[in-house]
Amino acid sequence: MKGYHVMKRDFIARALTVCGILLLAGCCSHSSEKAGYLSDEPIKDVRISPDGYLPGGMAVVDIATNVNKIDVYSVQIVALSPESSWFESDDPEVYNYRFRWFDGQGFEVEPASAVWREKIVYPGERAVFTGVAPSPAAADFLFDIREK
Amino acid sequence: MKKFIMLAGVAIVAAGCGTAPHTIDTTTSEGRIATLKISPQDFNEAADFAVQSMLNSPQFTNYLKQYQKDNDDMPLLMLGKVVNNTTATINMPVLTERIAEKLMNAGVVQVTTAVAGDGQLKDQSSADIRDLELDDNFNIDTVQKRGTLKAPNLSLSGAIIQQEITEGRTTEVTYFFSLTLTDNRQGIAVWKGNREVGRQATQSWFGW
Numbered sequence: 001m002k003g004y005h006v007m008k009r010d011f012i013a014r015a016l017t018v019c020g021i022l023l024l025a026g027c028c029s030h031s032s033e034k035a036g037y038l039s040d041e042p043i044k045d046v047r048i049s050p051d052g053y054l055p056g057g058m059a060v061v062d063i064a065t066n067v068n069k070i071d072v073y074s075v076q077i078v079a080l081s082p083e084s085s086w087f088e089s090d091d092p093e094v095y096n097y098r099f100r101w102f103d104g105q106g107f108e109v110e111p112a113s114a115v116w117r118e119k120i121v122y123p124g125e126r127a128v129f130t131g132v133a134p135s136p137a138a139a140d141f142l143f144d145i146r147e148k
Numbered sequence: 149m150k151k152f153i154m155l156a157g158v159a160i161v162a163a164g165c166g167t168a169p170h171t172i173d174t175t176t177s178e179g180r181i182a183t184l185k186i187s188p189q190d191f192n193e194a195a196d197f198a199v200q201s202m203l204n205s206p207q208f209t210n211y212l213k214q215y216q217k218d219n220d221d222m223p224l225l226m227l228g229k230v231v232n233n234t235t236a237t238i239n240m241p242v243l244t245e246r247i248a249e250k251l252m253n254a255g256v257v258q259v260t261t262a263v264a265g266d267g268q269l270k271d272q273s274s275a276d277i278r279d280l281e282l283d284d285n286f287n288i289d290t291v292q293k294r295g296t297l298k299a300p301n302l303s304l305s306g307a308i309i310q311q312e313i314t315e316g317r318t319t320e321v322t323y324f325f326s327l328t329l330t331d332n333r334q335g336i337a338v339w340k341g342n343r344e345v346g347r348q349a350t351q352s353w354f355g356w
Binding site for chain 2: 068069070072074096098110112113114115116117118130131132133134135136137148
């Protein structure tokens with residue numbers, strides 16, 4: 001896995017801030033690992049956006065990846081939903097999320113298979129988002145999530 | 149009176165408003181028509197769920213690995229009958245063709261088009277072409293020989309079941325997708341997946 005991004009698309013300003021942070025993180029990684037020259041080696045880093053930029057104030061608490069017997073990647077992202085407070089509703093939030101997969105050269109694998117899924121998350125719940133690569137060619141992923 | 153006429157005019161104009169046909173994102177439920185009925189998005193999600201579950205299933209991946217080891221080939225999948233136990237008219241290939249496409253593109257199975265269950269897409273050409281041996285207009289050497297078609301050894305079957313309950317003005321409908329992959333050598337299921345899609349609606353006092 002090269003890395004992943006967790007993005008919120010609802011608020012453009014916030015999303016841009018997240019992108020900026022990610023780009024900076026990427027630059028830091030480049031300068032320290034590559035020492036000023038280009039290489040075919042994939043950048044081995046994991047990028048996590050700040051908690052506040054996930055929809056509904058959710059925080060990523062765990063990420064796990066696995067490769068099964070037929071070389072298919074699966075990923076699991078655990079996000080903690082904030083507890084409800086006296087001025088917030090106890091109603092669950094509905095999120096749309098999807099995983100997009102890329103091969104070793106960065107080309108998207110089976111773009112048509114990136115279906116948005118719905119998930120209902122209750123306040124204080126640890127929500128688990130799982131994705132399975134559409135083929136053994138997939139080596140990297142992108143996780144998109146937004147409030148419905 | 150003038151105000152009333154103006155308001156009535158505005159209301160009539162507004163009532164006549166519509167939207168021009170436009171392209172929608174078929175990969176999401178956002179902006180789609182929401183009803184109690186089974187929707188195109190439900191099939192899309194059910195197919196996606198099924199394939200992800202298959203590719204992540206220890207039993208199915210064990211079967212694939214063993215089949216590859218024994219035969220140095222991929223199993224041949226037949227799209228069998230998926231029973232429609234709902235009140236809706238369903239073109240089952242909407243679900244099964246997506247599953248077949250994803251499994252084929254994943255490089256884990258081959259899909260036969262020569263034989264298929266009721267309601268599935270089947271290419272009659274493989275059989276029709278062989279009947280050309282009786283037609284003098286064709287060079288017999290170019291006609292496909294009989295006994296060369298490969299029989300499937302893996303099949304997809306299942307059902308979509310509708311359950312409905314009503315209490316007062318509230319109706320709840322659940323669509324239950326149940327799919328099975330069977331290893332036809334022994335008739336043993338190598339994967340089973342069930343998914344429920346639930347919808348609820350409350351009718352207004354005025355019946356709208």
